[in-house]
Amino acid sequence: MKKTSDADYAIRVSNLTKKFGSFVAVDNISFSVEKGKIFAFLGPNGAGKTTTIKMLTTLLNPTSGVMSVNGFDPVRNEGDTRKSFGIVFQDPSLDDELTAYENLEFHGVLYRVPKKILKKKIDELLKFIELWDRRNDLVKHFSGGMKRRLEIARGLIHEPQILFLDEPTLGLDPQTRNHIWGYIKNLNSRKKITVFFTTHYMEEADRIAENIAVIDHGKIVATGSPSELKKRTRKKSLEDAFLKLTGRRIREEEATGADRMRMGRRVWHR
Amino acid sequence: MSTVIYILWLRQLKRYFRSKSRIIGSLGQPLLFLLALGYGFGPIFEKAGQGSYIQFLAPGIVAMSIIFTSLFSGIEIIWDKQFGFLKETLVAPVSRLSIMIGRTLGGATVGTMQGVIVLLISFIVGFRPISWILIIPAVLIMAIIALLFTALGTAIASRLEDMQGFQLIMNFLVMPLFFLSGALFPLKQMPATLLFVAKMDPLSYGVDALHYFLTGQGALGIHYDFLVLVVVTGTLLFIGSYLFSKIEI
Numbered sequence: 407m408k409k410t411s412d413a414d415y416a417i418r419v420s421n422l423t424k425k426f427g428s429f430v431a432v433d434n435i436s437f438s439v440e441k442g443k444i445f446a447f448l449g450p451n452g453a454g455k456t457t458t459i460k461m462l463t464t465l466l467n468p469t470s471g472v473m474s475v476n477g478f479d480p481v482r483n484e485g486d487t488r489k490s491f492g493i494v495f496q497d498p499s500l501d502d503e504l505t506a507y508e509n510l511e512f513h514g515v516l517y518r519v520p521k522k523i524l525k526k527k528i529d530e531l532l533k534f535i536e537l538w539d540r541r542n543d544l545v546k547h548f549s550g551g552m553k554r555r556l557e558i559a560r561g562l563i564h565e566p567q568i569l570f571l572d573e574p575t576l577g578l579d580p581q582t583r584n585h586i587w588g589y590i591k592n593l594n595s596r597k598k599i600t601v602f603f604t605t606h607y608m609e610e611a612d613r614i615a616e617n618i619a620v621i622d623h624g625k626i627v628a629t630g631s632p633s634e635l636k637k638r639t640r641k642k643s644l645e646d647a648f649l650k651l652t653g654r655r656i657r658e659e660e661a662t663g664a665d666r667m668r669m670g671r672r673v674w675h676r
Numbered sequence: 677m678s679t680v681i682y683i684l685w686l687r688q689l690k691r692y693f694r695s696k697s698r699i700i701g702s703l704g705q706p707l708l709f710l711l712a713l714g715y716g717f718g719p720i721f722e723k724a725g726q727g728s729y730i731q732f733l734a735p736g737i738v739a740m741s742i743i744f745t746s747l748f749s750g751i752e753i754i755w756d757k758q759f760g761f762l763k764e765t766l767v768a769p770v771s772r773l774s775i776m777i778g779r780t781l782g783g784a785t786v787g788t789m790q791g792v793i794v795l796l797i798s799f800i801v802g803f804r805p806i807s808w809i810l811i812i813p814a815v816l817i818m819a820i821i822a823l824l825f826t827a828l829g830t831a832i833a834s835r836l837e838d839m840q841g842f843q844l845i846m847n848f849l850v851m852p853l854f855f856l857s858g859a860l861f862p863l864k865q866m867p868a869t870l871l872f873v874a875k876m877d878p879l880s881y882g883v884d885a886l887h888y889f890l891t892g893q894g895a896l897g898i899h900y901d902f903l904v905l906v907v908v909t910g911t912l913l914f915i916g917s918y919l920f921s922k923i924e925i
Binding site: 451463464465466484485486488489493495497498499500502504507511512513515516517518544560648 | 679680682683687691693695759760761762763764765766767768769770832924925
């Protein structure tokens with residue numbers, strides 16, 4: 407194995423803990439992600455994946471522990487950390503009443519991308535995700551897959567070094583999922599962007615990820631490449647390896663306000 | 677900071693102009709009030725020696741449309757919170773204060789425009805201002821009312837988790853604020869208790885200031901109106917910014 411120094415890591419986390427009252431969502435975890443790699447963060451519902459992403463992306467302060475994202479401390483140096491990553495959230499976060507172009511433009515202004523560069527960048531990205539023809543359409547007329555592609559493009563406008571993707575292919579058909587992973591792999595190999603993603607589709611993680619960390623009940627239960635994890639658990643598929651590592655019990659999660667609202671909106675719009 | 681505020685302001689305006697149903701809906705109600713109440717109560721009001729009711733009513737209806745629109749603009753944060761767009765702005769390398777300022781100015785602009793449109797409608801229905809030039813300070817008052825209620829909406833929305841509480845706010849906050857503000861009846865001959873309650877209602881001062889500039893019939897004193905409006909708006913902006921800065925997603 408070659409030796410790695412601090413500068414080779416996009417993300418370093420040590421002894422990270424997050425408590426909500428007496429509930430320990432993330433329990434003293436440590437892991438690191440090498441620069442330019444595709445890293446999968448896997449775990450059942452409620453395992454602590456989203457909480458960890460929120461801490462890495464400055465949306466939540468940890469109870470204790472140390473993090474480094476692109477060399478910046480998300481707690482002490484919020485601004486620089488934020489400029490250095492792009493994120494696609496688990497739930498869509500586009501403005502439906504704006505056009506595809508306007509959504510990207512809005513993002514560029516928030517991230518202070520100079521005007522001249524911004525226009526070029528938006529054009530380039532819209533072509534890359536194959537939504538150039540739809541650039542002036544309102545996002546509310548887009549399908550789930552188109553919205554996801556647009557969100558990925560948006561996350562890239564300020565040229566981040568890391569792209570966080572929280573379940574980017576949730577609820578999409580296999581064709582669209584393939585397409586989206588195609589873009590992401592392409593980005594990773596062409597622009598050397600580090601990709602940090604979560605997913606429930608184990609065959610995707612197996613195919614795409616170079617390294618994996620499995621989290622359960624707030625603790626990291628295994629790390630390694632997909633083949634290492636399969637070897638260690640003596641299973642043929644990553645799905646079986648995952649089930650062996652995290653057990654077969656179904657995790658129940660309480661509905662949050664967001665879930666209730668989403669249900670409500672579904673009823674309203676049909 | 678200024679371009680960030682501008683783009684947030686612009687977004688509020690775009691959203692307003694693009695939701696045609698919202699514009700039509702929010703103009704229908706004031707029109708109904710003007711026609712039904714204006715012409716319904718008109719003869720009684722006149723017999724009681726108070727002059728034309730439309731003249732009295734129009735400024736109050738203008739105020740009503742402003743508080744509905746601007747409060748809703750503030751409340752829209754809940755929507756953005758639940759449907760993700762707020763995350764996009766909160767994870768960006770910009771201060772929460774500039775986000776709050778941009779949104780609030782956008783909401784207040786929309787509210788003011790709504791007020792101006794309703795004022796134009798009231799001209800069609802028969803309202804005549806005492807002086808055309810005094811419409812300028814009247815629009816300034818409208819802008820302050822809009823700012824006040826957008827800030828209030830922001831403060832409330834920062835604390836609410838979902839839209840379930842929205843109906844509660846409409847029934848127990850917006851409606852009382854409107855009905856007790858002297859928008860529908862003159863404050864002058866009110867019973868002492870009701871007058872006391874009306875004086876607790878910040879909208880009363882907005883409506884009174886609009887009466888002063890549009891009809892020349894202020895009851896509480898224009899300097900006092902202005903002072904109360906500015907102090908209450910400043911306080912609510914402060915509270916709103918504080919609560920907005922505490923949002924966790």
